[in-house]
Amino acid sequence: MSAAPGNLRRRLRQTLTIARRDFTATVFTPIFLLFLFAPVIMGSFGAIGGLGAASVSAGSADKERLVVIAPPAEAAAIVAADRELRALFGADARPPALDVRAPAGDVAAQARAALNAPGIDVSAVMSGPFAAPQILYGRSRRPAYYLAVIAEQAIRLDRDGAQPMSRPTLIRATRDAPSLGGRNASAFFAVFGIFFLTLFLSGQVVGTMAEERNNKVIEVLAAAVPLESVFLGKLLGMFGVAVLFVGFWGIVVSQVGALLPAGANIAELTPAVGFGTFALLFAAYFTTAYLLLGSVFLGIGAQASTMREIQMLSLPITILQVGMFALASAAASKPGTWIATAAEVFPLSSPFAMAGRAANSPTLWPHVAALGWQIAWVAIFIAVGARLFRRGVLQSGSPAGAWRKLFGRKHRTTSRETY
Known part of the structure; x- marks a missing residue:
């Protein structure tokens, strides 16, 4: 009875060790500063283009x-x-x-x-x-x-004559509940926010295994730590990098928000569950969205052995993310329809769609079920990715053979394919 908890603690310790290793190897480098300030660079180019277009239009x-x-x-x-x-x-x-x-x-x-x-x-x-x-x-x-x-x-x-024929009295009143348009706008901003963050941050998971495959470090890790712990540790390490990025820019944006004009009113963007609950759900769904997409990208990227292959994977990965955003956006604009249900059930689009649902509906129990459903799929994707890597790469050295071995087909290896 005590062996199982001890084994679980050992697995957890190994996973956190891998996560800490990848986190420090990523953050404590000069390149990370360039990555951290990448939004400033992109925003500068966008501002220059916007000013040029505005001057022409004016x-x-x-x-x-x-x-x-x-x-x-x-x-x-x-x-x-x-x-x-x-x-x-x-x-x-x-x-x-x-x-x-x-x-x-x-x-x-x-x-x-x-x-x-x-x-x-x-x-x-x-x-x-x-x-x-x-x-x-x-x-x-x-x-x-x-x-x-x-x-x-x-x-x-x-x-x-110029005299007015009526004298209206204008009275400004506050709504007792957010308007339908405000809820839809909040839902879209929630979907777009998670999409933008995951598009910008989760793609870096693809290349985390390539360098260690080339210098044979992955063989040492696989001999000492279960591959599932290696995959989960790397995913958590890169998620820590993403949290650091989001936290830094969240503080910056919150301070910039204090400079907005006094007339700027965001009351119409009030989500149905309230700002406090919505903030917690947004953070939870960003976490599950990153882990879901990251686990898929980690499993796919682990099959690539060169940077060229990783670059070739970038386009289908981006198409997948844009497709999930389109599906979730349609669900946010049409709550309660079959397309909304499909987006909430499909694992990769579920975090986006459920974030939109939090803005449209005050009911909370579906979010508990959705988070459990999404975490279960994270475990499935990690297990499948580790199995593909173990059977297709570590044994034969051929990423293409992983798919055939997974379904029990014969795969012959040559001396050139083995490490």
């Missing part, structure tokens, strides 16, 4: 105009109508600036000449009486519709 917007050809007596009503309607738009969605011109000769020819004027982009030109205006437009109808509403509003101002 330059184009400054040269865009709406033209109204109207007599001076009607120009005041046009300007007043534009001022009232423009206030309804946000800063990013406001129509182009209005340019009111007096008629000169042939109004139709003047309107067409204004639409084709060089040096500025005229989106639409309105001419004629307000009751039946003629509106010319270019690519989009939206500026033409805006000018049509301006004509309608100008008629009302001419008829009723």
Whole structure:
């Protein structure tokens, strides 16, 4: 009876030793600093590209105009109508600036000449009486519709004067529960957050075995420690690196968040289970997502013996991660449907989908079952990966033979394939 607990403690000690070894070998290197500040490098390139695109867009917007050809007596009503309607738009969605011109000769020819004027982009030109205006437009109808509403509003101002006909009372009220749109947005951000972290961090697990296979260290480890402990230890070691990365940037982002403007309101993004519970579930699902994907990548990468093979595995691994993100995103936008159930049950997409469910539904018991289900699959993936490595690599030295040996097929080895 006492042998089993002692064996378990020995396995745990061996696993933690492997984890500590891989953690220190990764963190205490100059390359880790480059990895730690990789988001700054990527963000700098993104900011440079965004500033360039914004400057081009702003330059184009400054040269865009709406033209109204109207007599001076009607120009005041046009300007007043534009001022009232423009206030309804946000800063990013406001129509182009209005340019009111007096008629000169042939109004139709003047309107067409204004639409084709060089040096500025005229989106639409309105001419004629307000009751039946003629509106010319270019690519989009939206500026033409805006000018049509301006004509309608100008008629009302001419008829009723500039005094408002109603005096509304605006009362701001808080919702008793998060809105449906807020929950869906929270679910998407949860799915995207776990996807981004696992995409950025879990891929490094693929190459953890290649160097030790080349210098024969893996043979020494396999002789002293069960392969399952080696695999789990390496996975936990790299997960420790990921936790260090997330903790560092979590502190940085939390301090940057204090600099947000006072008007920034995230109340609509309140998840259904509440912020405290959601934070715990997000951390738990990030852990299981990393362990699930990491165990699969570790098992696949253990079959590769060269960096070229590891690089060739990068594309299918990335496609797999993007596929899980797409499935979980669809589940987050359609909670309670069959696609949501499929995403929550499938092991590799389950952490993403269940994080989205935490934002959409206040029920907690499915998360306990989901976490147990995901941890069970981590154990399965580690066991299968260790068996493939033991039977296909350590015995024959041929990664391709692992798949045939796993299903009991004969595999002949040559002297060149053995270590």
